[in-house]
Amino acid sequence: FSTNLACAVVYDVAIVYFCGWAGFLYLVFAFFFSIGLHPVGARWIQEHYTYDFDQETFSYYGPINRVALNMGYHNEHHDLPSIPWSNLPRLRAMAPEFYKNLKYHSSWSRLLFQFVFDKRYSLYSRVERMKEKAGSQATPELTNSRTGNLDLSARPISF
Structure with missing residues (x-):
């Protein structure tokens, strides 16, 4: 977390230095209104x-x-x-x-x-969708279901 925060601060300082506060505020508002x-x-x-x-x-x-x-x-x-x-x-x-x-x-x-x-x-x-369930074969019963033979379990995000 601290490395990510440090990188974000360094990036923000660089934006203000090279583009001024207008450039920084542009990015802040673009972030706010997009995602x-x-x-x-x-x-x-x-x-x-x-x-x-x-x-x-x-x-x-x-x-x-x-x-x-x-x-x-x-x-x-x-x-x-x-x-x-x-x-x-x-x-x-x-x-x-x-x-x-x-x-x-x-x-x-x-x-x-x-x-x-x-x-x-x-x-x-x-x-x-990660992969097919281990050892499962696509059968008509599975392919007619919404999830079929897919493993839909969530996975932790790895960086």
């Missing part, structure tokens, strides 16, 4: 972070999708990535048997506060 404590920053949490590890990805169904090119339809995008963004809501409506029982988020702001203050979440709560 920082801005509700749209919760998109990264919404997509792959969980506290119970029972689902691979999560969608967001809220009003920001109207101006964010349906970026919140993450499950639908993972299922059929070739579907254009404009048709993702239609895909969800056409296949409710696949999506109506999945957990989803309806507020990025609420999710951001939950991620910061709920102890069930951590930086290690990320779910990713």
Whole structure:
């Protein structure tokens, strides 16, 4: 932690020295409005972070999708990535048997506060497709399930 903090401070001092305070403030505001404590920053949490590890990805169904090119339809995008963004809501409506029982988020702001203050979440709560489960063969029963024969358990982030 201390090495990371020291590097960040040295970098910030260098930015102020070479670019002035305007350059530094530009980076601060760019961070804030892209991924920082801005509700749209919760998109990264919404997509792959969980506290119970029972689902691979999560969608967001809220009003920001109207101006964010349906970026919140993450499950639908993972299922059929070739579907254009404009048709993702239609895909969800056409296949409710696949999506109506999945957990989803309806507020990025609420999710951001939950991620910061709920102890069930951590930086290690990320779910990713890692590999096939040991010794499993793809059978029709498995391939028809949502997770198939994939190991969806979270892994600690290694640096």
